[in-house]
Structure formats: C-alpha cells, structure tokens
Amino acid sequence: MTRHRAEVQRISETVKAFHERGEKFRIYHGSTNSTRKNMMNKDSRKIVDTSKLNHVLHIDKEKQVALVEPNVPMDRLVEATLEHNLIPPVVMEFPGITVGGGYSGTSGESSSFKHGFFDRTLNSVEMVLADGSVSTLSETQNADLFRGAAGAVGTFGVTTLVELQLRPARKYVETTYHPVSSTAEAIAKTKELADPAGDLDYVDGLLFSPTSGAIITGRLVDEQPFSHPLPIQRFSSASDPWFYMHAETSITCSPDPHNPHKELIPLPEYLFRYDRGGFWVGRAAFSYFSPFVPFTRFTRWWLDDFLHTRMMYQALHSSGHTERMFVQDLAVPYDGAESFIQYSDQRLNIWPLWLCPLKQSPQPSMHPHDTRQIGRQSEGVDKEEGGGQILNIGLWGLGPPVREDFIRANRDIESKLKDLHGMRWLYAQTYHSPGEFWEDFDEGWYRNLRGKYGAEGLPDVHEKVRVGRDQATMTPSWSEWIGSFWPLPGLLGLRRAIQSRDFVKARESTWKEWVPRE
Numbered sequence: 466m467t468r469h470r471a472e473v474q475r476i477s478e479t480v481k482a483f484h485e486r487g488e489k490f491r492i493y494h495g496s497t498n499s500t501r502k503n504m505m506n507k508d509s510r511k512i513v514d515t516s517k518l519n520h521v522l523h524i525d526k527e528k529q530v531a532l533v534e535p536n537v538p539m540d541r542l543v544e545a546t547l548e549h550n551l552i553p554p555v556v557m558e559f560p561g562i563t564v565g566g567g568y569s570g571t572s573g574e575s576s577s578f579k580h581g582f583f584d585r586t587l588n589s590v591e592m593v594l595a596d597g598s599v600s601t602l603s604e605t606q607n608a609d610l611f612r613g614a615a616g617a618v619g620t621f622g623v624t625t626l627v628e629l630q631l632r633p634a635r636k637y638v639e640t641t642y643h644p645v646s647s648t649a650e651a652i653a654k655t656k657e658l659a660d661p662a663g664d665l666d667y668v669d670g671l672l673f674s675p676t677s678g679a680i681i682t683g684r685l686v687d688e689q690p691f692s693h694p695l696p697i698q699r700f701s702s703a704s705d706p707w708f709y710m711h712a713e714t715s716i717t718c719s720p721d722p723h724n725p726h727k728e729l730i731p732l733p734e735y736l737f738r739y740d741r742g743g744f745w746v747g748r749a750a751f752s753y754f755s756p757f758v759p760f761t762r763f764t765r766w767w768l769d770d771f772l773h774t775r776m777m778y779q780a781l782h783s784s785g786h787t788e789r790m791f792v793q794d795l796a797v798p799y800d801g802a803e804s805f806i807q808y809s810d811q812r813l814n815i816w817p818l819w820l821c822p823l824k825q826s827p828q829p830s831m832h833p834h835d836t837r838q839i840g841r842q843s844e845g846v847d848k849e850e851g852g853g854q855i856l857n858i859g860l861w862g863l864g865p866p867v868r869e870d871f872i873r874a875n876r877d878i879e880s881k882l883k884d885l886h887g888m889r890w891l892y893a894q895t896y897h898s899p900g901e902f903w904e905d906f907d908e909g910w911y912r913n914l915r916g917k918y919g920a921e922g923l924p925d926v927h928e929k930v931r932v933g934r935d936q937a938t939m940t941p942s943w944s945e946w947i948g949s950f951w952p953l954p955g956l957l958g959l960r961r962a963i964q965s966r967d968f969v970k971a972r973e974s975t976w977k978e979w980v981p982r983e
Contacts, residue, residue: 466522468520469518469520469522469534469625469626472517472518472625473518473591473593473599473625473626476513476515476593476623476625477593477597477598477599478597479513479597480513480593480594480595480596480597480622480623481596481597481598482597483511483513483922484595484596484597484919484922487922488511488922489511489922489923489924490511490512490513490923491511491512491513492512492513492515492619492623493512493513493514493515493516494515494516494535494536494563494565494566495515495516495519495536513623515535515536515565515623515625516536517536518534518535518536518565518625518626519534519536519537519541520533520534520537521533521534521537521541521542521545522534522626524545524546524548524549524551524631526549526550526551529551529630529631529632529633530588530628530629530630530631531545531546531551531553531628531629531631532626532627532628532629533564533626533627533628533629534564534565534625534626535563535564535565535566535568535624535625535626535627536563536564536565537563537564538560538561538562538563538564538970539556539557539559539560539561539562539563539564539736539737540560540561540737540970540974540976542556542564542629543556543733543736543737543976544974544975544976546631546634547634547732547733547976547979549631550633550634551631551632551633551634552631552632552633552634552732552736553586553629553630553631553632554576554579554580554586554630554631554632555567555572555573555574555576555577555580555581555582555583555585555586556574556576556736557572557574557583558574558575558736558737558738558739558740559737559739559740559743559774559775560737560740560773560774560775560970560971560974561774561775561778561967561970564627564629565624565627567583567584568583568584568587568590568614568615568624568627569614569615569616569617569618569619569624570616570618570890570891570892571616571794571831571832571833571890571891571892572584573821573823573857574667574669574821575667575668575669575681575683575821576666576667577821577822577823577824578659578661578668578821578822578823578824578854579661579665579666579824580824581823581824581825581826582615582616582823582824582826582832584612584615584616584826585824585826586629586630587627587628587629587630588603588628588629588630589601589602589603589606589611589627589628590602590603590611590614590624590626590627590628591624591625591626591627592610592614592621592622592623592624592625593622593623593625594621594622594918594919594920595621595622595918595919595920595921595922595923596919599625600622602614607918609914609917610914610917610918612826612827612830613829613830613831613910613911613914615826615830615831615832616826616830616831616832616891617831617911617926618831618891618926618929618930619923619929620915620920620923620924620925620926620929621914621915621918621920621923622918622920622923634685634732635685635686635687635732636686636687636688636731636732636979636980637685637686637687637697637729637730637731637732637735637980638666638667638683638684638685638686638729638730638731638732638735639683639684639685639686639690639695639727639728639729640681640682640683640698640727640728640729640730640735641681641682641683641725641726641727642679642680642681642712642715642716642725642726642727643658643679643680643681643682643725644677644678644679644716644722644723644724644725645670645672645677645678645679645680646676646677646678647675647676648672648675648678648802648803648806648807649803651670651672651678651680651820652799652802652803652820652856654670654680655668655670655680655820655822655856656799656822656854658680658682659822659854661824664684665682665683665684666683666684666685667681667682667683667684667735668680668681668682668683668821668822669681669819669820669821669822670819670820670821671709671712671713671817671818671819671820672806672816672817672818672820673713673816673817674816674817675806675807675810677713677716677717678716678817678820679712679713679715679716680820681712683730683735685732686729689729695727695728695729696728696729697728697729697730697731697980698711698728698729698730698734699730699731699734699982700730700734700737700738700740700741701734701737701740701741701974701977702977702982703765703766703769704766705741707741707742707745707747707765708738708739708741708742708744709739709742709744709745709817713817715728731979731980732979732980733976733977733979734977734979734980737976739774740773740774740971741769741772741773742765742772743772743773743774743777743861744817744819744859744861745817745861745862746777746790746792746861746862747772747777748760749790749862749863750771750772750777750780750955751764752863753955754955770968770971770972771959771962771968773967773968773971775965775967775968775970775971776962776965776967776968776971777962779958779961779962779965779967780955780958780959780961780962781958789863789864789866789871790861790862790863790864791813791815791860791861791862791863791864791874792861792893793859793860793861793878793889793890793893793894794833794857794858794859794860794889794890794892794893795857795858795859795860795878795882795887795888795889795890796823796833796834796835796855796856796857796858796887796888796889796890797855797856797858797882797885797887798835798837798855798856798885798886798887799854799855799856801885801886801887802856802858804885805858805881805882805885805887806818806858808881809858809860809878809881812874812877812878812881813860813862813864813874813878815860815861815862815863816862818858818859818860819857819858819859819861820856820857820858820859821856821857821859822854822855822856822857823854823855823856823857824853824854825838825853825854825855828907829906829907829910829911831891831906831911831926833855833857833887833888833889833890834855834888835855835886835887836883836886836887836888836904836905837886839905839906839907855887860878872896872932875894875896876896879895879896879897879901883901883904883905888905891926891930894930894932895927895930895931895932896931896932897927897931899927902926902927902931903927906926911925911926
C-alpha cells in the first residue's frame with residue numbers, strides 16, 4: 466500500500482494545483498475502450514496521469530473481496546481472482562476494459578440481468594475529488610457520490626481504488642443456445658429467461674437477421690452432466706472459431722435446429738468469448754482491405770494478433786474510422802425493442818445485433834435507463850430496486866461513408882431512441898444539444914451533486930461526450946484529405962496498433978490455462 470499511497474498523494478497534489486489555478490484537466494489512463502474523439506485540449510501540461518494505478522493490491526478469500534486499482538484490466542483481474550477460485554460477479558467482455566472504466570463508465574454483461582451494472586458490485590471507492598482532497602465513497606460514506614459518480618465519465622473526480630465483491634468460481638459455464646426465428650420471439654425469450662430469481666448465471670442473445678437468432682444462457686458448473694457428457698468449446702486460440710460465428714453454426718447446422726444446443730465453455734473463455742473479432746466488428750477490417758484480404762478461416766488464423774479488441778481499438782482510433790463505424794450500445798425498454806430493431810434494419814441494415822438484458826440502477830443515475838423514470842424517484846417508484854430491466858442492443862457495424870450522412874444517421878438513431886424512451890451509452894459519439902441531452906437525465910440532481918462536491922470546475926458529462934458542431938462540420942486539412950484515401954488510413958491504423966505491442970498482452974494471458982487443453 467505504500468506505493469499506492471504515494472501515487473495517490475502525487476495525483477492529489479496535481480489535481481489540487483489545477484483546482485487552485487481554475488484550470489480544467491483530462492485524465493490519462495493509458496488505454497481507452499471508448500470510440501469518442503477526445504474533446505479536451507491535448508496539452509500535456511493539463512493531464513493527470515493515473516496510468517501507474519494498475520495493480521491488484523489484495524484479495525481476501527474469506528470475505529470474498531478484492532482491493533483493486535482503477536487501471537487493472539479485466540483479464541489481469543480475472544487471472545488474480547482465479548488464483549483464489551473467485552470471480553467478479555460482472556466481468557466486461559473485452560479483456561482491456563479496466564476496473565475504473567467499469568465504474569466511471571457504464572459496464573454491463575450477460576450477468577447484469579441479475580447483478581446490475583459493474584458499479585453495483587463494488588463496496589467502496591477511493592476518489593480524489595476536484596479540489597484534490599481524497600475521500601472514501603460507499604453506501605455509508607458519501608453515499609450520494611458513490612452511486613452518483615457511477616457512469617458519470619469521471620466528472621466528479623479521479624478514481625484511485627475500489628473494493629470489489631467476488632463470488633466462487635466454477636470450472637465451466639454450461640452454455641445453451643436457444644434458437645429463435647423472429648425479433649419478437651427473441652425479445653420475449655430474453656425477457657422470459659432473464660429472471661433474476663432463476664438458476665441461470667448469464668443471459669444474452671444474438672440476432673443474425675430478422676428471422677434468425679439465438680438467446681444464449683449459462684450456468685456455472687464444475688463437472689460434466691453425469692448422464693450425457695457435453696462437448697467442451699473454446700474461443701481463445703487462433704484456430705478456434707469466433708464466438709458469434711460458432712453460435713450461428715450451433716443453431717443452423719445442428720441435427721435438430723429447432724431445439725436448444727448445449728456445450729461446456731471453460732469459465733474465462735466464456736467471459737472473454739467476444740474478444741477475438743470484437744463480437745463481429747473485426748470483420749469490417751476484411752471488408753476495408755477487400756479483395757486483397759478475404760474473410761476466411763485461414764486469414765483469421767494468420768492475422769489473429771490484430772483481431773483482439775485491444776489491437777482493434779488502437780487501429781480504429783489511429784485510422785480515423787471512429788467517424789465511420791457505428792460502435793454503440795443502446796438501452797431500450799422491452800416494449801420498444803422490436804420497433805427499434807425494425808427501424809435500425811431499415812435505416813442502417815446492420816446485422817448481427819447483440820441483445821443483453823440489464824437490471825437498471827435506481828434513479829437518479831447517469832446510467833442508461835427507461836427515460837419514463839425521470840422525476841418519478843420522488844414518488845418512490847422502484848427506488849430501491851431500480852426500474853426493472855432494460856434491453857441493451859449492441860449496434861456495431863459500418864455506417865454511411867460520407868461524414869454528413871454518418872452524422873445524420875446518428876441523429877436519426879438518437880431521435881428514434883427518444884421516441885421509445887431509450888438512450889445510447891455515453892462511450893460513443895453524442896450529437897445531442899445540451900437541451901436534448903439533459904431531457905434524458907435529472908440535470909438538477911447532477912448539478913446539485915457537482916456543487917456539493919466542488920466539481921463544477923471539471924467538464925460536465927455533456928461536454929465530455931458531445932461531438933461539437935465545429936468538429937462535425939469542419940473541413941479537413943490538405944494532409945487529412947490526402948491521408949483519407951484508401952488504403953492509407955487502414956495502413957496507418959495497422960502500423961500504430963503494431964507499435965502499441967498490445968498483441969503481447971493477449972499472448973501472455975494465463976486465464977487460458979484455467980482448464981488445460983487436452
């Protein structure tokens with residue numbers, strides 16, 4: 466803890482100096498899983514560097530808790546907890562997503578129908594506030610900030626430590642693929658299976674088209690079923706299938722395609738099953754370099770180092786394709802989900818789609834929610850348990866190639882979500898005006914909380930996530946214009962991804978050894 470305290474003291478002094486000068490600053494974490502361009506001045510003199518806060522400090526096996534610094538990524542966290550046969554209740558599906566990002570952002574996974582967003586599994590948070598003071602946040606200390614800062618993208622202070630709940634790990638996830646033949650059936654099946662009181666540990670779904678999909682459930686188990694051993698499937702090796710392709714094959718090529726298909730997946734392989742290929746976003750790289758790099762089993766094996774999510778985020782930002790790709794999670798109430806999927810099919814024709822049922826957090830909150838809850842917390846409606854569930858729809862694929870058309874499509878999606886009482890996750894581009902943005906949240910609560918903890922000097926949420934009109938309409942420079950010609954952006958992104966050496970982190974992962982390969 467000596468190293469940790471010294472680092473927190475350094476951060477505290479840096480933040481205090483900015484506060485005394487009345488200057489805004491940005492936080493450098495060392496990595497990102499956001500598709501937003503940085504909206505703040507990149508002057509290195511206005512950076513608070515937290516990249517060294519990247520250690521798991523302690524795991525208490527008896528209490529089933531871990532003390533973790535914010536820049537610990539999910540794969541390193543899982544490796545540390547598995548040594549004690551423990552696992553976090555909510556593990557984000559990309560290995561590079563960090564603990565701090567999970568708290569300050571919005572992070573949910575296939576266990577979130579039961580446990581809620583990632584921050585709901587934390588016992589406490591250590592934070593350097595905007596004036597440089599260091600505070601502990603929990604349900605009994607600064608409780609309003611403990612929950613209010615969750616999902617608020619770092620607009621209250623700098624997270625420096627969390628105490629995270631753990632649960633017993635099991636050897637496998639018994640995974641079942643339930644075939645569905647329509648959007649309505651997929652939504653109804655998801656709602657039916659995502660019963661928090663049931664015996665399932667994980668629920669999510671994939672829609673491959675309006676008439677084909679699979680709702681996927683998982684139960685933690687240690688052994689094969691005694692009466693009927695199941696096949697064991699993995700997804701971490703270059704020779705293994707990408708998960709979404711395997712799921713589609715499981716329902717379309719099964720001897721009995723109308724009945725569920727079962728198999729065992731080693732626990733960490735299940736948790737990070739979407740890493741290779743980034744769900745299916747990695748396929749866009751093959752489309753970009755087509756016809757020179759075909760999308761085949763051989764090329765996926767040969768280029769595997771470049772097709773893990775850490776490398777793909779590097780390439781995405783370096784190539785400038787954040788303004789071409791839809792990489793967005795959208796929260797939609799169940800009663801509007803079918804309408805939204807039909808609309809997105811007509812407007813963008815992006816398939817597959819990811820479906821993930823999520824337990825909403827109590828209001829007020831900066832997490833995605835059914836906007837009909839705004840203002841109703843004073844009536845005591847679902848105040849303790851949140852507002853029930855909401856459906857996360859993952860909309861990930863190529864958008865219109867022309868910038869103006871891309872912006873218009875984003876605005877259309879925002880408008881449709883508003884009609885259906887939904888919203889998008891804040892990690893992606895937001896084109897809302899301030900007035901439009903704050904219609905989705907309790908602005909009075911947010912401003913009052915910022916005032917109480919002296920955070921008005923920091924950028925607010927809308928400042929951090931919006932795409933400014935000047936950025937959306939600016940004319941590119943000559944160098945940017947020349948550099949936009951195919952295939953230069955893709956090659957630049959590839960070069961910088963290689964220079965990052967993030968592929969080494971995937972190669973060195975020890976979680977793959979949790980269940981040794983035969």
